[in-house]
Amino acid sequence: MTIFGFAFSALAPWLLLGAPLGAAILVWAYRYRGTANEVVISTFLLVRRLPELMTARKRFSPPPQFWLELAIVALLSLAAAGISAMQAGExxxxxxxxxxxxxxxxxxxxxxxxxxxxxxxxxxxxxxxxxxxxxxxxxxxxxxxxxxxxxxxxxxxxxxxxxxxxxxxxxxxxxxxxxxxxxxxxxxxxxxxxxxxxxxxxxxxxxxxxxxxxxATRNAWIRSVSSLPAGALSVDIGVVGPAPATARLTADCFDSSGVPVREHSGKTIQLSPASPTTVQLGPIREPWSYCSVSVQGLSAGEESLLVDNEAWVTSDSAGSTIRVVSPLTPDELGLPRIQGYSFERISPEALPSLSAGAAVIFHRTAPPPELTASSLVVMPPTGPLGLSGSVGIEASGTASVTRWSSSHPLLQYLNPTLLSISRVRPLRCPELSQQILSSSAGDLVCAGEDRSGRLVVTGFEIFPFDGLLSPTVSIFTLNALKWIAQVPSTASGAVGPATLPEGATNVRYLAPSAPPPEQQGDSTFDISTPGIIAFSPQGGPAPQIRAFNIFSDEESNLSDTESLSxxxxxxxxxxxxxxxxxCAPWFALIAWLLLAIDIARRAIRASAWGAR
Amino acid sequence: MQLSPETLRLLSAFALRTRRSFYGIRQGSHRSQRRGHGMEFAEFRNYELGDNPRYIDWNLFARSDKLLVKRYLEEENVALYIVIDGSRSMTHPSLREKWDLASHISAFASFIGLANKDPVTISVLGGPHSPRFWSGKAFGPLTSFLSEATTMLVTPEAQSLNLPEEARRAATRVTFPGICLILSDFLYPLEQVISVLGAFRARNMEVHAVQVLGKTDQSLGGDLRSSGITIADSETGEVRGLSLDTESRATYAELLNEHTEKIREHCRAHRVQFTSVVADGAPADAGISALTQMGLFV
Missing domain, CATH: 3.40.50.410 (von Willebrand factor, type A domain)
Incomplete structure (x- = not known):
């Protein structure tokens, strides 16, 4: 589109008719004013001998004031057209x-x-x-x-x-x-x-x-729940508010058939807004399948948000072993420094034998074209990435983060602008993923998930893990490991669209009592409320359960009104x-200035309006 | 019309000057064609039967033995005819400044003439009957006549005139040839101008033509700065538009100058004194100025 075309489309074209209409009225007025000034002369003896062009008045030679007033009309018309377009078609x-x-x-x-x-x-x-x-x-x-x-x-x-x-x-x-x-x-x-x-x-x-x-906002919420060995529960609690408060933390557990176990676990705790509180409940000796953990204490009138006071957790633990495919050893990658996970270096040939739900780190190695497990891909080789993604040529120099998705779990507890990245392989994210971190050179981190698991791809190096030496990168690494490992002991998913194993049937809420989740895709379900979802895997021997929660410090911490980014x-x-x-106000301003000049000219000449 | 003492004092210093002699009506201050008993010797002629013997030059008879009679130049008054164009181009209310100037010049000339005992006749073409005024005491009635003519003519209802015919009619009323002062804008075809002037020249008069123009005659549209105007013909009432720009003004000025020069050329060829004045400013001042330009009054 040309500049003229664009400017024209930005206006209300019908109001632009005001310019030629105003011009016509002005010409008529000036001609009429000339006609109104009828001059009696002695005789037409000489006038008849003037060229016909002069006496026919076909020529129109207006004075400078005419052009001034025409400019005012045109500018006001343009301004009106612009303002009208601003308001009418918005x-x-x-x-x-x-x-x-x-x-x-x-x-x-x-x-x-x-x-x-x-x-x-x-x-x-x-x-x-x-x-x-x-x-x-x-x-x-x-x-x-x-x-x-x-x-x-x-x-x-x-x-x-x-x-x-x-x-x-x-x-x-x-x-x-x-x-x-x-x-x-x-x-x-x-x-x-x-x-x-x-x-x-x-x-x-x-x-x-x-x-x-x-x-004045007060709120207490459960930040995370995890099951510990021997039936104990670890509950992380956050609180905001003007003063410390006492709360009661309880866990109601059920067996696989939904029958409550007789043994209750509870504890009275002192909550402090200064730091999150981690409480261990139990161990509960009776076998249990899932528990509902709730924190209560702040009166209902005091607390601003109640829905985040309850969390669900399952007891089945699939283990948290993460496989590593890398030319380097786990020691060289600094993996032993990471607590809570066990790492196992495997060869690419062993990938097909991995069970569903496994997590794999592909370090400087190309992942398989089709993922079979949750994967963290670090600095993949330049070239196609699979699923229509690709990796660009490595560029040296410090890359600054220009855009990020602040609410993604990968960036939890992280200020992306503090990331210092010296070598970057810009990414084009695969279809199933979205940009999490981007720089002027390209995307830095992509993340997504599908039926086979979760995928994180980083275009920069996050290993070796060195802890506090580079805290921002270390936090990102921990977030990435936590996200791909899908630690079952905390919560297997967040409310919202969730992917269950392919072929899952009989998907329903085991607790609390709620209508079955609505199926949105082949294996995607809309989990609208926190709870325990039970489903029957395809060809599986027994129904499986999975807990869904709303763990979000950003949302529950009501006193932290962070800015949009x-x-x-x-x-x-x-x-x-x-x-x-x-432009419309400027057109109007210029028109008013011209009008002021016109008025000043008339005032200086001390002539009446329209008088000559 | 009231003349201020200052104007009257200025006019008192003027006198009528003729380029040729006329037969006068009464004794006056101008050399007459009549020979008689004046103070200035003119000629000798043979004594004829009936001549008064007192005028025989006896000294000359003694020397030459011839009876010769001495003749002297007579000094008589000169008839002053003032002809004012009373057509619409002079009397239209919008063009009144021309009429005012013409009537002022007429009054001034009349005053000077009457002060020298020259009879004055004012003839307004298309106007009231032309009286003749004989003496200085008649200046009052003369101004009253001009006022009456002004009242009669300077109205929107006045009719257009056939000027050559009106001029011939006025010329037939001339009984004693004298000085004829014609006041007109002469903005009509050259043939008509020649007819008007010829009507009085045919009466053996010394003709002085004074062209009285208005500001709108001299500059088309006057001071108007409109791009286009409507003009109306004062004679016919015809209306038409006009593109009023520099070019049209210049062309009009050239045409006016060309028309005036043709009249001037004609006047020069026929011994008619031609003067052009513009009615701009106070008519009294413009009238005095016009008198000095004419060369008729010294």
């Missing part, structure tokens, strides 16, 4: 943060989500009547919640019917995709996160942060691309 995307933290109660009694919905509805109704809206919710993924291009009242109606989810939000990537989509003139975001100043300067993005009193470098050019509307 397509607005309304994004409501529907993550877990939006369920938090406010002192007024309502939830943050209700406040956000109320503000968004009011904004949509008050907007210019011809604006068109599309409503989205952003939690684990961006979901469209209404038809495209609906009116303000219809958008308000759609917003009232929305419900929050129990998932952590992926708001950053949602905003990024909408801003770069190009289908919307503005993106309005309603969230409990803060908006950084730089982000608010983008003309097409408006972030409305729900006002919260973080100082959309990379300005990637968004701003797109936002600027649709900026010609900003």
């Amino acid at each position: 397509k607005i995307a309304i994004v409501l943060d529907s993550s877990l933290s939006m369920l938090a109660k406010e002192p007024s009694g309502g939830t943050r989500f209700e406040s956000a919905a109320r503000i968004a509805s009011a904004d949509a109704v008050q907007r210019f009547a011809r604006s068109r809206f599309t409503v989205f919710t952003a939690a684990a993924s961006l979901q469209r919640a209404s038809e495209s291009g609906i009116s303000g009242p219809a958008a308000a109606l759609a917003i009232r019917g929305l419900k929050p989810t129990l998932s952590p939000d992926r708001l950053d990537s949602a905003i990024y995709s909408l801003l770069n989509d190009g289908s919307y003139d503005s993106v309005w975001v309603y969230t409990d996160k803060a908006a950084p100043e730089g982000l608010m300067s983008l003309a097409k993005l408006k972030v409305t942060s729900i006002p919260t009193d973080t100082g 959309v990379s300005l470098a990637s968004v701003e050019p797109q936002a600027r691309a649709r900026a010609p509307f900003a």
